[in-house]
Amino acid sequence: MSPARGPVVPRRRLGAELRTLREQAGLTIEDAATGLECSISKVSRLETGQGIPKGRDVRDLLDRYEVTDQAQRERLMRWVRDGQRQGWWHDYSDVLAVGPDDPLVPDNLSRYVALEQDASEVRSFETALVHGLLQTEHYARAVLSTTSTADREVTDRLVELRMRRQNRLYVDDDPLIVHMVLDEAVLHRPIGGAPVMRAQLTRLLADAQRPNITIQVLPFSIGAHRAMDGPFMVLAFSDSDDNDLVYVESHLGQLYLEKEHDVQVYNLVFDALVDRSLSAEQSVAFISNLLLDR
Incomplete structure (x- = not known):
C-alpha cells in the first residue's frame, strides 16, 4: 500500500469498505443509520469519505455488519486513525x-x-x-x-x-x-x-x-x-x-x-x-x- 500524504485516501478506503460490508450484510443505509442511532446523512458521508471518521462509529458499524475478522477490523481502525489526521x-x-x-x-x-x-x-x-x-x-x-x-x-x-x-x-x-x-x-x-x-x-x-x-x-x-x-x-x-x-x-x-x-x-x-x-x-x-x- 502506498503511503498517504493526507487523510483523504484512508477516508475513501474506509468508506468504500464500509459500504461493501453493509451491502454484503444485506442492509440499507437506513438500516445502518438505525443501528447507529444517527442520521442517514452521517452514514452516507462516512461511506463517501467525507468528514472525520470516529472510531466508535466505525466499531459499532462493524458490529452491526457482524465483522469478526480481527485483522480486517484492525485495518479499518488504522484507516480511521489515518483519516483523523489534519493536512497542512x-x-x-x-x-x-x-x-x-x-x-x-x-x-x-x-x-x-x-x-x-x-x-x-x-x-x-x-x-x-x-x-x-x-x-x-x-x-x-x-x-x-x-x-x-x-x-x-x-x-x-x-x-x-x-x-x-x-x-x-x-x-x-x-x-x-x-x-x-x-x-x-x-x-x-x-x-x-x-x-x-x-x-x-x-x-x-x-x-x-x-x-x-x-x-x-x-x-x-x-x-x-x-x-x-x-x-x-x-x-x-x-x-x-x-x-x-x-x-x-x-x-x-x-x-x-x-x-x-x-x-x-x-x-x-x-x-x-x-x-x-x-x-x-x-x-x-x-x-x-x-x-x-x-
Missing part, C-alpha cells in the same frame, strides 16, 4: 470556510485540496484560466481579486494557499504529475494586464520543461471538440485500491464523479482533447510566439 491546509480553515457566500471559494474546497494533495496525477482541461497549480502569484491574485467577493485579507490567504498547493510539483521525491490541456483562449485572455500575463506565459514555458508537467494547447483552428461544455479535472491515485475521480466546478457548486463509468467517459474525452491538441513541443513553440508578440 487545515491552517487555512478560516478561508476554506467562506464558500457559501462566495462562488469562487466553494465550501468544500478543503476536500478538493485534500484530494489534490493525495493524488499522484492531475489531468485537466481549462477553457478560461490557467489551472491554479500553474498560476503565478500575481496571476492568482488578479483572478481572485476580480472574481471573488472576499476582502483583501482573505484574498491574500487564498493566494498563499494556492501557492502552497504548488509545492508538490517541485519536490524531488514523487512529485505530482500534471497534464494540462489549455484552450487557446486561456493564453489570450490578459488576466491582470500585460506584465502579469507575460510572466504567466513565461512560467508556463518553464514548467513545460519539467518531466512531471505536460502542457498542450488546444488551438482555435480545430473548431468544435468533445469538451465544449466546459473544464474538468481527473484526479488519479497511485494505489490500485483508490479509484480515480472527476472534479467539475461551477458557480452553483462542485461535482465529484467516482463511478467507474463516469470516470472512463471523462478519460476518453481527455484523450480526445490530447489527440486534437498541439503536441507538447508544438505547444511550447506556440506559447513562445505569443510571448514574443506581447
Whole structure:
C-alpha cells in the first residue's frame, strides 16, 4: 500500500469498505443509520469519505455488519486513525470556510485540496484560466481579486494557499504529475494586464520543461471538440485500491464523479482533447510566439 500524504485516501478506503460490508450484510443505509442511532446523512458521508471518521462509529458499524475478522477490523481502525489526521491546509480553515457566500471559494474546497494533495496525477482541461497549480502569484491574485467577493485579507490567504498547493510539483521525491490541456483562449485572455500575463506565459514555458508537467494547447483552428461544455479535472491515485475521480466546478457548486463509468467517459474525452491538441513541443513553440508578440 502506498503511503498517504493526507487523510483523504484512508477516508475513501474506509468508506468504500464500509459500504461493501453493509451491502454484503444485506442492509440499507437506513438500516445502518438505525443501528447507529444517527442520521442517514452521517452514514452516507462516512461511506463517501467525507468528514472525520470516529472510531466508535466505525466499531459499532462493524458490529452491526457482524465483522469478526480481527485483522480486517484492525485495518479499518488504522484507516480511521489515518483519516483523523489534519493536512497542512487545515491552517487555512478560516478561508476554506467562506464558500457559501462566495462562488469562487466553494465550501468544500478543503476536500478538493485534500484530494489534490493525495493524488499522484492531475489531468485537466481549462477553457478560461490557467489551472491554479500553474498560476503565478500575481496571476492568482488578479483572478481572485476580480472574481471573488472576499476582502483583501482573505484574498491574500487564498493566494498563499494556492501557492502552497504548488509545492508538490517541485519536490524531488514523487512529485505530482500534471497534464494540462489549455484552450487557446486561456493564453489570450490578459488576466491582470500585460506584465502579469507575460510572466504567466513565461512560467508556463518553464514548467513545460519539467518531466512531471505536460502542457498542450488546444488551438482555435480545430473548431468544435468533445469538451465544449466546459473544464474538468481527473484526479488519479497511485494505489490500485483508490479509484480515480472527476472534479467539475461551477458557480452553483462542485461535482465529484467516482463511478467507474463516469470516470472512463471523462478519460476518453481527455484523450480526445490530447489527440486534437498541439503536441507538447508544438505547444511550447506556440506559447513562445505569443510571448514574443506581447
